[in-house]
Amino acid sequence: MTNLVDDFDWDTVVDKKGFGGNYSAKERQDLEKLYEGTLNQVEEKKVLKGVIVGITDREVIVNIGFKSDGLISISEFRDQGEELVVGLEVEVFIEDQEDKNGQLILSRKKAKIVKAWDNIQEALEKDLVIDGFVKRRTKGGLIVDIYGIEAFLPGSQIDVKPIRDFDIFVGKKMEVKVVKINNTNDNVVVSHKVLIEKDIEKQKAEILNNLDKGQVLEGVIKNMTNFGVFIDLGGVDGLLHITDISWGRINHPEEVLKLDQKVNVVVLDFDDEKKRISLGMKQLTPHPWESLSADVVVGSKVKGKIVNVADYGAFLEIQTGVEGLIHVSEMSWSQHLRNPQDFMKAGDELNAVVLTLDREERKMSLGIKQLSEDPWTKQDLLSKYAVGTKHTGIVRNLTNFGLFIELEEGIDGLVHVSDLSWTKKIKHPSEFIKVGEKLDVVVLELDAENRKLALGHKQLEENPWNTFETIFAIGSIHKGTVVSKNDKGVMVELQYGIEGFCASKNLVKEDGKLAEQGENLDFRVLEFSKDERKIALTHSRLNETPVAEEKKEKKAATGGSKQKTVKEVNKEVEKSTLGDISALSDLKDKMNDKN
Secondary structure (H helix, E strand, O other): OOOHHHHOOHHHOEOOOOOEOOOOHHHHHHHHHHHHOOOOOOOOOOEEEEEEEEEOOOEEEEEOOOOOOEEEEHHHHHHHHHHOOOOOEEEEEEEEOOOOOOOEEEEHHHHHHHHHHHHHHHHHHHOOOEEEEEEEEEOOEEEEEEOOEEEEEEHHHOOOOOOOOHHHHOOOEEEEEEEEEEOOOOEEEEEOHHHHHHHHHHHHHHHHHOOOOOOEEEEEEEEEEOOEEEEEOOOOEEEEEHHHOOOOOOOOHHHOOOOOOEEEEEEEEEEOOOOEEEEEOHHHOOOHHHHOOOOOOOOOEEEEEEEEEOOOEEEEEEEOOEEEEEEHHHOOOOOOOOOHHHOOOOOOEEEEEEEEEEOOOOEEEEEOHHHOOOHHHOOOHHHHOOOOOEEEEEEEEEOOOEEEEEEEOOEEEEEEHHHOOOOOOOOOHHHOOOOOOEEEEEEEEEEOOOOEEEEEOHHHOOOOHHHHHHHOOOOOEEEEEEEEEOOOEEEEEOHHHOEEEEEHHHOEOOOOOEOOOOOEEEEEEEEEEOOOOEEEEEOOOOOOOOHHHHHHHHHHHHOOOOOOOHHHHHHHHHHHOHHHHHHHHHHHHHHHHHO
């Protein structure tokens, strides 16, 4: 059977519209090429130019030369307004060549975004200046619209001087340059500062070339610190140190200056290499010492305000820029120096006497104790503080060797640590008393010429060691408590609060063990020294005759008397001290009250 398709004569085909023709193979190829030339080869995710061929209520039909027209939502043309007409050429982004309905899908919005990023990339590569619009403020800077993309403008890149109010730029146009693109996060950083830095560099070079010491310039305060202010001199900054702001003493520049204030300053020094400029303001006015009254001389009285207090003294400002030092030794007649803050504080107003004055060096020393009479030169001093007189004073200072007591303003005395107690061994005065407490004393020695006063506290009572000599006779036995221990032995507290020492070799108890701290045992007196206030004890040798007692017994035996036993010695000791019981009882009560 013959194949009809194979026998069909294509060259004599006739179309449905009645057009037909006899085309050769070459003619048919030429027609096909001509037809294909009318269609664009499009790729998805690309931007092409198209022409609007139709507009409906919902969509805009765009012809890009493809086999079919593309559709774009009319909402993407809101910015066109009345300019949205058929025939308008627009750039579009190909989202999909053919959706499920066979329709070409385009996007004008995405085309604008892609184009914007291309423009931004070009601006970065070619260092172009582009127009931006400040949309809003954000943390640390501003958000600027460039090509429809939001870019970040850091606060430090707005201007060469610090900007404290970002809100003044919102809603305004601003020229910027792209300085950084982060393609990963689609972030763009722009700068306005770089646009003016080139002009500033020219201004800097011009200013530095014409700069001379002593030159007076006008500037604007751009920043403040606790050590000074930075001043913009028109593109170059200079430092006005706090000490060069005013002849008077100030604690912070904000006391006399404020930000953005215009000021006149003088060039004190500059460094061409480091481009550092030191400025001064006080140098534009005469030094206050030049206007100091001629009436201010040594011995004259002045009045002022304390502007600074240091460990060694205080500074009194008698007029702006003129200060005198009040050394701590000139604050009180007391020889025992104290902290200047005990006498005064910053802001206090007081009178003083000029002690030294050097107008050329602009130095002055002052004193306030000279406003009152020297207590050591008073006529009644020798009688008032005669040896043996009793007084009450305030403890001002403690040292390793004793304590200083102020009996009156300017009159201090020393109580040696050994003169605090008859019975207690005090290593440091802090064990006995505190600074600021009152203490009764008696004058032991007075040296008015050298301003020295020796005082004692224990001398207010009779020396109990005269009585202790009979109570703690050598060989006598007493109850005692071990209160402390060291390598050599222990300290034992005996009756009446006195202490004795027992060597380690004399601590062995009947069970062979050494006595420990806190134990209450019997102790025999081996030695007694009233002058050194020392008592040597033993526990191990309770039944032995002490060496000193043994010598006495031998001497008595040589004289023909019968040798006495230890018990008889104890009885005699007890008998000889019975008369002192009432006195000792009173003494003990006094000592307990004192302790």
